[in-house]
Amino acid sequence: MGKVFVCDHPLIQHKLTYIRDERTNTKDFREYVDEVATLMAYEITRNIPLEKIKVKTPVTETESSIISGRMLGLIPILRAGLGMTEGVLKLVPAAKVGHIGLYRDPETLQPIEYYVKLPTDVQERELIVIDPMLATGGSANAAITALKKRDCTQIKLMCLIAAPEGIEAVQKEHPDVDIYVAAVDEYLNDHGYIVPGLGDAGDRLFGTK
Numbered sequence: 001m002g003k004v005f006v007c008d009h010p011l012i013q014h015k016l017t018y019i020r021d022e023r024t025n026t027k028d029f030r031e032y033v034d035e036v037a038t039l040m041a042y043e044i045t046r047n048i049p050l051e052k053i054k055v056k057t058p059v060t061e062t063e064s065s066i067i068s069g070r071m072l073g074l075i076p077i078l079r080a081g082l083g084m085t086e087g088v089l090k091l092v093p094a095a096k097v098g099h100i101g102l103y104r105d106p107e108t109l110q111p112i113e114y115y116v117k118l119p120t121d122v123q124e125r126e127l128i129v130i131d132p133m134l135a136t137g138g139s140a141n142a143a144i145t146a147l148k149k150r151d152c153t154q155i156k157l158m159c160l161i162a163a164p165e166g167i168e169a170v171q172k173e174h175p176d177v178d179i180y181v182a183a184v185d186e187y188l189n190d191h192g193y194i195v196p197g198l199g200d201a202g203d204r205l206f207g208t209k
Ligand SMILES: O=P(O)(O)OC[C@H]1O[C@H](OP(=O)(O)OP(=O)(O)O)[C@H](O)[C@@H]1O
Pocket: 077, 078, 079, 080, 081, 102, 103, 104, 105, 109, 111, 131, 132, 133, 134, 135, 136, 137, 138, 139, 140, 166, 192, 200, 201, 202, 203
């Protein structure tokens, strides 16, 4: 079963409080989400492979490590996943970015796919699926399934806030996928919103409500 890593660094938890706060305006919300994504990326990339290269210091020649950033792929789920993507790219600028467009039908809560554009070598990359909210888990599961259909095998999921229901759903459908979150909240309300959560991530990021 996939592991759940809660990124509980004080800086992340501090910023998450302002992300949750309904008084935080769109500009500040976007900035906090971006900053938390960068901090979480530090944790998520902890085990990516290093390779040795030769480097000449002012004193001598030596061997030193670099990460194979080109082997990473970031897969934001549109729209809200876009809000975290630049923050991760700050740490791994060589990663390629693929987009999966999904929206959740407000009645059925089922994900509807409307766009997929992936790097041509996506199967060879370690992928991080990015979405701030893991609610029922339907969207994350659909995105991961779309990647697996294209022969992707190394997939992680990165979210800001997860409901226990969403974690369970992903662990059941994709037991090979580890999940990185800043917080696990209490439950889903009757409209499928995470409680206490932060409201609608896409609307708060883009000011659409
Ligand atoms: O776990 P789930 O129950 O599937 O819910 C989570 C999904 O809902 C939100 O997207 P939304 O459908 O609001 O689309 P948007 O990003 O375009 O606003 C969120 O960004 C996730 O993708």
